[in-house]
Amino acid sequence: MTSEPGRRERVKAERRELILRVARELAEAEGWDAVTTRRLSERIEYSQPVLYSHFANKDAIIAAVAEQGVAELAVAIEQARRAHVEPYPLLRAVADAYLGFAEANPALYDAMFTLDVGLRFARPDSPPVLREAFGQFAAAFEAVIQDPAAIGTFTEVGWAALHGLATLTRAGRLADGQHDARVDLLVQRLLA
Amino acid sequence: MTSEPGRRERVKAERRELILRVARELAEAEGWDAVTTRRLSERIEYSQPVLYSHFANKDAIIAAVAEQGVAELAVAIEQARRAHVEPYPLLRAVADAYLGFAEANPALYDAMFTLDVGLRFARPDSPPVLREAFGQFAAAFEAVIQDPAAIGTFTEVGWAALHGLATLTRAGRLADGQHDARVDLLVQRLLA
DNA sequence: TAGGAAATCTAGCGGTGCTAGGATTTCTAG
């Protein structure tokens, strides 16, 4: 008795992905406010109630998109991390990867970290994807920080600083043209 | 020809303040989503259109509340700053003041820095209140940082880190019980 | 091929931000 998915399950899973893809595209193009259930159902060429046979509500759609984003961010951080050994270049690459991700996918980043549709990090009951992403962050600091007891704190402060830079930059609240100087300062200060 | 306000202007200004006060209370009690024009008009005991004779739209109301919040935050930072001379206690007090403000007024903080209803900082055309608040931040670093050319960068990175800590903490995304350790680490690292 | 289950849609509920147009109050001038 294999558990391979039948045709029904397959098309259902495909449509779920379609919904998420369209939602993400629409959000990235016009912001999450423009992602209404009506416009979404129109673009997937099904009626509104179909959305609710895949997701409990609109927030669940955003959360599912966010989860995909977290997975992508984890990959980006891992790649940046693995490409370096020396502390400064390593941390700098991770910082650039994080900030680059936020800048390249602003709506996705919003869904992950700003809209707060109910994703928990760094907790025992957190979804594996989220724990994995946080773990990639921590791994970057493990390779760079002396005191192993302080790695958790370093990770959280580093993350917070990057998150702050990402959001304030996007909102146009920091001076233009000083981006590199800020990242430089941050990375140098975080290194022991 | 004095320009003292007549009775009409006075009651209008008072009602404007009433709207802002009620909006802030309601937001702090139930979040900004609960601040609808209907509930707002109900609580000020006027009809909805009256709101629009004071503000262009709902976002303008939120922005006005946010501006009050920025002024309050500037005062809080200045007090913390003036109470110390030694670098570490000074910066630590400013950090505590900032994070304490964010924790004590979550909805207000959202309006100021998360909802993004169109406030610009650190720009020539920024409203004076916003420039003043940023100035208070910079003054804290002026008293503490050696290289005067780097103060702007320090200020922005420090602010970003605090902003990140404030938002991630509130969203429950950082480990409980480690708050002091994070602030300690941040302040120590920012000091030269 | 008939009948039941699954999938899908139509229509609608109560809510949102916002506004046009008419009623009411208030001020002003003769």
Place this chain on the structure above:
DNA sequence: CTAGAAATCCTAGCACCGCTAGATTTCCTA
């Protein structure tokens, strides 16, 4: 004191929102 102008305020409604009950259609199975 009063007529008319001006400022003020409200009723009613528009288009949209998230979401769902119930009818309808499609599909699978016996």
